[in-house]
Amino acid sequence: MKIENSLPCSQLPEAPPQTGLQFTVATEEDFDDIMAMSKDIYGGLDYLPSRYQAWLQESNRTVILARKQGKVIALESVCVIDDGETMLVEGLRVAPQERGKGVAGVLLRFCSQLVKSKYPDVKVSRLTRDDQLGPKDFQKYRLITKQGILLVRFRAEDLKLRLGDLGPNISVAGEALSTANIPVCLEPAEVHQLFLSDVLMQDVLPNATIVQDWQPFKPLPSNMAILMKKDIDWMVDDAKRPTMTSLCTFPFHVPIGDDWYYLNIDMFGKNLTLAIQQLLCHLRRHTGTLKGYVMCQVFMEPALWKPMAEFFRETLKVELVKEYTEQCVVESDVI
Structure with missing residues (x-):
């Protein structure tokens, strides 16, 4: 093509x-x-x-x-x-x-x-929207999936210190984070093996769709070739039987200021504890070498938004930029 x-x-x-x-x-x-x-x-x-x-x-x-x-x-x-x-x-x-x-x-x-x-x-045209869809929109589009959007900002040096101070004893909603399921960062061959398996990913990916930084892809070899050319960290809770996965883009500059960066994390799965474990791994990996300010946007199962927002505010002491918004992946027929 x-x-x-x-x-x-x-x-x-x-x-x-x-x-x-x-x-x-x-x-x-x-x-x-x-x-x-x-x-x-x-x-x-x-x-x-x-x-x-x-x-x-x-x-x-x-x-x-x-x-x-x-x-x-x-x-x-x-x-x-x-x-x-x-x-x-x-x-x-x-x-x-x-x-x-x-x-x-x-x-x-x-x-x-x-x-x-x-x-x-x-045959179809797909796009993502983060505004409120009304009845007229759904006359034009079919909804593929929706995710909650959590937008936070922080100074990289401050968050790095905060992450260092957390130590091993972190609790989420009164439950201690388990160290048994340490997130796994996947190698390219493992990414292909997992994400091209309908059986392994059917309960993880929403409507069999990989949404990476606003872009929705079906798990097909041609699409994986596109995704593997990008700077992305692929993470799962279990490399053989994943129930939670996340994709994190490498930070890049944004026009808001000379020392401002953007970090995007797409999360798939419904387990809050596993989601936070992967979130912490991504943040540690990508804020360790940054100097300046970061706007971090996390996309997740809508039900995870509130407890994840509380974790950012109460545990990480990070500022929320705005309240709950949604990303909707929609499609329409191309005539």
Whole structure:
């Protein structure tokens, strides 16, 4: 499967003339215009500055810009996954002065038509949302899964000291953390063996979906090849019979400030104690060498959100940035 980012603009279909929009394939030269358009997006947690160059190199992805009178006003990225059957939509942003005018809908329809014309086997479009979905949304989308989002911030040096002070005697909801099930960090071969096994992962992955940093993948060899190219720590409670697993991205800079980092942890499973054991392992591993401030976003089973938030506040003495929000993975048919 291959979508060329070097596709000449002349080969793109034209936008409906009544929209006043022109569509072009994004290039390295567009970076500054895109950053100016999306300033302050996601509260300063925009991941795109650190990923834009890599996106342009991905053979299964295309990044489309919408222009108005030659000026960049919107961006959308589409990535073909799931053995060519799914179009993953991500990275949408619209310039502030153009929001609420239907630009996003026109751009999404254009991207869908472009991908469908090149890949007729694409059947569904998937995306993740963290806003409240209403009845109209569920007329358009099918819900694949949902997770609670826990967003916290801390100074890396402070958390490192706090983790060192905890010692072995940590309790969660009045229950001592067991040292019997020490989390296992998986090697690449172990990742493939576990995550491609329907039997072993059927009770762990929600609706047979790996959601990694907002991206939903079916556990297929082609998708694992994509995931294994990323800087991710894969962790389980038991390498032979996992009941809890987590994926942690390596920290990267975000625009909120020069010494600010973002850390993303995706957790799957329903056992709070096992989840906290893995959380602590990820935090120890990735805050040990950081200097500065960290925005950490943890995705988990909704029922785990409240006790996990209490653990961050009461035990780790970490500040919650906002209260409960949800990540919803949804899909719709591509016609």
